[in-house]
Amino acid sequence: MLSQRLCKAALALVFAENEIDRKGHEFELQTTLEEWRQAHQQLRLGGAPESPAARHPPAIERGFNDLEIHFQSMAQAVEAILERSTPKSDRAALAQLLHHEPEFLRRMHALVGLYEQDARLHIQQLQWLGLIIMSVILLTQFALQLLVVRPAVQIVGREIERSEMKYEHLIESMTDGLVVFDPSGRVEFANRRFGTMLGYDTEKLLGKPAANFIADPDRRRFSSMLIAADLGIEPVDLLLRHREGQVIETIASPQRMSSLEGTPQGLMLVVTDITLRNSMEKRSRQLLDQLAHANRLKSMGTMAATLAHEINQPLGAIANYAEGALSRLSSPTIDPLELVEPFVKIRRAAHRGAEIIRRTRDFVRNRPHQITLESINDLVHEVEELSRIEARQRGISLELQLDSSLPPIPVDAIQIQQVLINLVQNAFAAVEHVEQYRRRIGIKTGVSVSGDLEVSVSDTGPGIPSEGADAWFEPYMTTREEGTGMGLAIVRSIIEAHGGRICAEAGDDGGARLRFTLPWLAPELPDSGRSAKTEAVCHG
Secondary structure (H helix, E strand, O other), X not given: OHHHHHHHHHHHHHOOOOHHHHHHHHHHHHHHHHXXXXXXXXXXXXXXXXXXXXXXXXXXHHHHHHHHHHHHHHHHHHHHHHHOOOHHHHHHHHHXXXXXXXXHHHHHHHHHHHXXXXXXXXXXXXXXXXXXXXXXXXXXXXXHHHHHHHHHHHXXXXXXXXXXXXXXXXXXXXXXXXXXXXXXXXXXXXXXXXXXXXXXXXXXXXXXXXXXXEXXXXXXXXXXXXXXXXXXXXXXXXXXXXXXXXXXXXXXXXXXXXXXXXXXXXEEEEEEEHHHHHHHHHHHHHHHHHHHHHHHHHHHHHHHHHHHHHHHHHHHHHHHHXXXXXXXXXXXXXXXXXXXXXXXXXXXHHHHHHHHHHXXXXXXXXXXXXXXXXXXXXXXXXXXXXXXXXXXXXXXXXXXXXXXXXXXXXXXXXXXXXXXXXXXXXXXXXXXXXXXXXXXXXXXXXXXXXXXXXXXXXXXXXXXXOOXXXXXXXXXXXXXXXXXXXXXXXXXXXXXXXXXXXXXXXXXXXXXXXXXXXXXXXOOOOOOOOOOOOOOEEEO
């Protein structure tokens, strides 16, 4: 609990052996005290600051009154320790803190018990209401099953079948060879044209190592492409060896194969004859675009079908349990306790459905916190690609102004992209109601006046108020009806965790500009074109 953390931090501060340790423990104690106070205040108000007494039964209110004495005594003791008057006064304050902390915990435990009793009473009252709600849910579920889910599954199934047929027809009708290698360099897939080019049946190529048909001069080049992080977009010359021994000069267009989670899965090559170099380069790019498009359709169709199938299972379970509960209700001697088990199973099935959705979302990003050297411009480009379709649909111009001389910086790439996506999404909402020709959002990278890396996202929306912009970064603060108010608070937490700062200020075009800096050991860069920012609200 926070009270125990408070005591530990106070002990560490009072008995610190040097000034450096004292400063660290003093910061920890101050931070813990603020968290403890905020948590106590939120629990005390119970979500109704205008009338807290109306929110609590008398027993809970009395429990809060008994707890308040020990809370205030402990807070005063911590404040006395933070004043750092004398060692003797620090130990006296520490003794006061340790004296009240056990009683605070005991009364807090009793208060939690009162909350549990009150919650059980509410649950009993809500059980009957749950019967009515479950009936409505059952009817709604049946309607969804008949009118939405079943037709949707049929449509998705037809689209998957059509997409797979189109994909297979496209691959086999290619006049160029196509081959996919796994990470070890063995053939995972090859079309008919690639097998004909090398004198093999396609089935006999599967599982063979690339060394069997990559000519000796280009084996090192192929090995580099197989493990390269960035393959580029330009075709490369590649010498292949025919089954009968002759060398075939080709141009190979490489493309990295990745899983839905973004994990590298191997290498794809579209191979054309070098004698058709000028014409085949254009055809190869067109075929790659078509393949990528068909692959996206197939992947999205597969995901939609899987999601519809998995969600249908917990929905069916909810329907069955609800129907069983309704059957029991028809009995004149129904015992309400008999309905507890069906409702527990309904809740379990609902949680399972939520878990399916959570897994579907988490497959996009499922990795621990990791700091790596990243190019901020590359991160901005990836965010721009993710936001490009939505910007086009909304009629918004998304403009980039990136400093190409910026070296890599140690950051958590996923978290910084999350910051950028949040800022871009806020900018989308800001320009939504302005004239379409004025809907512009700009992302700029560069070096700040202090020498840190700086990124800004600006829009042409209504701008920020002259006062109160500081509240933008507070939790639950939002200007949109559908907003949660957590976006900018999360952004601030991520930037501060990286040792940076975030600011909100008026933009050049009358809109708003949110910019953040990240510390780094940057080389000497020219100061030309830099100007100090004014009237900015900064956090860091």
